[in-house]
Amino acid sequence: MGITTALGPARDIDLPGGRIRYHDTGSGAPVVFVHGLLVNADLWRKVVPGVAAAGYRCLAPDLPLGAHSIPVPEADLSPTGVADLIAAFLERLDLDDVTLVANDTGGAITQILLTRNRSRIGRVVFTPSDSYEDFFPPLFAPFKLLARVPGSLRPLTALLRIRPLQRLPIAFGFVTKHGLPDEIADSYLLPSRTSAAIRKDLRRFLTGVDKRYTLAAAEHFAEIDIPILLAWATEDKVFPFASAERLERAFPDATLWRIDDSYTFVPEDKPELLTKMIVEFTRLHATP
Template sequence: MSNSNELGRSEVAELTGATIRYRDTGSGPPVVFVHGLLVNADLWRHVVPAVAAAGYRCLAPDWPLGSHSIPVPDADLTPTGVADLIAEFLEHLGLTDVTIVANDTGGAITQVLLARNPQRIGRVVLAAADSYESFLPQPFTLLPQFARFRGSARLMTELLRYRVIQRLPIALGWLSKRPVPAATVDSYLRPSRDSAAIRADLRRFLLHAHRRYTLDAATRFASVTVPVLAVWAREDKLFPVSFAERLVRDLPDAALELIDDSYTLIPEDQPELLTQRILEFTRLHATP
């Protein structure tokens, strides 16, 4: 469970087949954050306070991607299922003209959401994300095959107890340029380590993490009408800038901003620069 006080008060949303815990702070136009695999809302702990202070309501859920605290055994955890869960979350809270800010795996799910159910979305920030053939990216492409074996999630979460393992490319080493604080890593990894039900959720998602979902979403990019900002790490080791350039070419109203001195987890490596880009973009595309 996310534990950063900077994210605001803790709430729960009772959705179809899933209870989602989220943090809520600020007032004004809504900004909903979508994290990736094996992290939770704590990813946004250095972004949300400044965005909220600028006059926005920030909602940072713990999506069921392996670092959530409430098991969702009845939820559809395919990428389309998680995208539909986000759409239902927006509807449940009555949110409209929403800014979605997504990172890593959450960016892939957001692309699926845009292709399936964009009605409540006003604009999107993809802050380094899986896309096209890169879902999941190297070196994580074997995780879905690994997940087919019973006990695989338990083995993975036990190995990730060790800091030396956490800094390997197959863990956080190629995701963040600098080590993530131990307390935050613990917030990311403890739920799946401590709960067999959370590990079962993680395994169900991994079994369906396949590029066919992002490639299918991409076939419908031409119909996406909302503005999209791709914020990419120039040094990204998982998602080359060429993928961001491809997104910008294929989406009708898209722009690219590059960030220096960061890997994929831009909210960890360069939160101030990401916040600046989010605020500039939301002001540029504010609804009159």
């Protein structure tokens, strides 16, 4: 969707299974931002300008996870299929030594990607994300069941037009501590509310989510020797800090940095601090 100009110009790219939209700004070594379920590239609108100003090319795709604007009816939207879509995005744009920055469901997809094809990835920044048994975490597990009921997503997305409901834990209440501007909440929720084709994409992804994907990926964490930063919210209500500590122990070259006064959507709650962490970590582990 990408409603803000902070992300840079919107462009479309054809990938196996369909076309996606992405934003591209800045120059230098590439940093690719991977969002999660029911949000889009606007999640990174307060982070991208600072990272680009520090001398990096920032690319933020709108992945087909329910807040995208271009339906992809032919795409494989299983967790492995979305991971392969990101790999194809990196290949199609010929991006190498990439810093991936992932959040929420995007973190789970990135973990899967790392175990399938990390040839173009130089380092990864995980903000609070699904992992291990929590794909989805218990709070959001009902979405998987709901998606199996024909016609169920349309009334749910219609209900979420009501602003107070958007602040409930099952919506954005437990992922952003300081709330969302109305126009950003609309950017996230309008596509699935107004497009049956987008809801079909969303349903296909939701029905494929299963912890077996993240557990299978975790079996290979010890083999992933690239630098990993875990920039985790200490107050997260969905992905507890203990999850980050578990990931730190699992990856051979992992560093855990604490972020206070934030929930899962660190790019919304603490964008300046996250920007600083991304730049410092990427410079520290730059390829000679």
